[in-house]
Amino acid sequence: MIFIFGGAYQGKLAYARDRFGLADSDIYRCGESAEMPEGGKVICGLEKWILALVYANADVEDEMQRFIRRNEEAVVICDDISGGVVPADATLRKWREAAGKAATELASHSDEVIRLFCGIPTRIK
Amino acid sequence: MKILLSGGCKSGKSYHAQRLAKAQARQGGALYYVATMKSADGEDDERIARHRREREGWGFVTVERPADIGGILESCDPGGSFLLDSLTALLANEMFPRQGFVDHGAAATIIAGLTRVLKEADDVVLVSDFIYSDAAFYDPLTEAYRKSLAEIDRAAAELCGAVLEAAFGSIIAHKGKAAYEAIL
Numbered sequence: 001m002i003f004i005f006g007g008a009y010q011g012k013l014a015y016a017r018d019r020f021g022l023a024d025s026d027i028y029r030c031g032e033s034a035e036m037p038e039g040g041k042v043i044c045g046l047e048k049w050i051l052a053l054v055y056a057n058a059d060v061e062d063e064m065q066r067f068i069r070r071n072e073e074a075v076v077i078c079d080d081i082s083g084g085v086v087p088a089d090a091t092l093r094k095w096r097e098a099a100g101k102a103a104t105e106l107a108s109h110s111d112e113v114i115r116l117f118c119g120i121p122t123r124i125k
Numbered sequence: 126m127k128i129l130l131s132g133g134c135k136s137g138k139s140y141h142a143q144r145l146a147k148a149q150a151r152q153g154g155a156l157y158y159v160a161t162m163k164s165a166d167g168e169d170d171e172r173i174a175r176h177r178r179e180r181e182g183w184g185f186v187t188v189e190r191p192a193d194i195g196g197i198l199e200s201c202d203p204g205g206s207f208l209l210d211s212l213t214a215l216l217a218n219e220m221f222p223r224q225g226f227v228d229h230g231a232a233a234t235i236i237a238g239l240t241r242v243l244k245e246a247d248d249v250v251l252v253s254d255f256i257y258s259d260a261a262f263y264d265p266l267t268e269a270y271r272k273s274l275a276e277i278d279r280a281a282a283e284l285c286g287a288v289l290e291a292a293f294g295s296i297i298a299h300k301g302k303a304a305y306e307a308i309l
Contacts, residue, residue: 007257009275083133084259096260117290118131118275118282120299 002075003106006116012077038070046078051095060098129281131253132291142250146208148308149248155205158185161214191218195238203246210252232273236280243284
């Protein structure tokens with residue numbers, strides 16, 4: 001697994017497209033569904049799936065373990081949402097913490113971890 | 126050289142940017158502070174006054190340029206050392222020029238102006254704000270603003286020789302580490 005993270009609009013997917021020469025059909029885009037993302041070479045927007053899990057009251061840590069087992073060979077892209085003000089809304093607070101834990105878990109299972117900043121990749125693992 | 130410096134609020138961006146711009150100024154050459162903020166209220170007046178006080182004694186010539194950034198080339202010597210603080214304020218002015226009006230082409234306008242400045246001037250430090258890592262949903266206009274600023278940052282990052290991130294007083298060099306370290 002390769003894990004790519006960074007703030008919103010930092011060029012994460014553009015980097016993956018460049019590096020892996022992706023077609024649109026290679027990209028699985030997470031949306032509002034809590035269904036397990038799988039089947040793409042690249043799974044993009046994982047933070048959206050995590051939010052859907054939080055809304056569905058799912059056990060996010062459990063789901064992440066399943067996700068990792070099913071997507072061993074994937075490139076996973078996730079927004080870093082750990083920076084701003086602690087959200088006043090309880091669900092968004094849960095989301096922020098779940099996303100942080102999930103990213104840590106993904107990073108520890110990944111052979112390579114890359115952070116994007118203003119379009120520039122840094123390999124941090 | 127051309128440097129983009131970004132980071133969170135109170136991360137030490139302005140201070141580092143001033144040091145870099147000052148260090149890049151040539152003997153007898155001009156040192157420009159390109160001021161982008163338009164005051165909207167008393168709080169802004171205070172912030173502007175505080176920034177001015179902090180710059181006292183550094184030798185900056187303040188050039189007011191809240192919009193049309195390419196225009197600084199007409200009144201300034203391109204051989205001088207420029208500090209532009211900040212892209213964030215510049216975008217706010219270009220995107221929301223007056224009440225009830227939004228210019229969705231603001232990012233493109235700024236990128237065109239910046240490209241001219243970065244091609245013609247020798248030494249430029251650009252300051253931006255890293256506003257991309259919060260767990261929040263914004264209204265479409267605020268989201269469009271964040272996206273526009275990120276487009277400007279990324280275009281500037283490509284044109285700059287060094288891209289730096291300020292992290293609570295420390296600097297992480299994402300591009301041009303050796304060249305940046307040679308300046309100070």
